[in-house]
Amino acid sequence: MLAESEIVKRLGVLPEWRREGGEIRREVTARDFPTAIRIVDAVAVRAEELDHHPDIDIRWRTVTFSLTTHSAGGLTESDFGLAADIDRIVENIESHA
Template identity: 70%
Template structure:
């Protein structure tokens, strides 16, 4: 898998070691929580769960496939879904 190519397809995401990370800024705190809720639904569908740190209206997300020891296609699939959710909520 070409991680750099995958990242070019996902603006806003960056690689840090064996993770990809992105910060999403929501319009306000309630919207940030709704975004997290929507991400949780998609993560459950994929059985792949991001690390999420909520700081007021900023969401710091990190994705990696722990049981595979690094990045897999699943991380990039969830990242794309997260991007779609963020766009839906105006973040």
């Protein structure tokens, strides 16, 4: 589990993410429902590769990703690594939509 100072530092380079208790969250509003599903699908593939899975809530074209490492009881390097991957995925899909 990361120290509070490290969490604050890492959130500083992930401006789309916010902390809520023991997790970090990002909400993405895609241009349409199919784009939202493409984002979720790409994140699912990356999560499987890392064996680190976010909670995902899909509401029409708004997708919320929540990350925490349950086995560690809080936020770890894995959460921030996947958050950065999610940011890249969203940027790539939105720029090609």
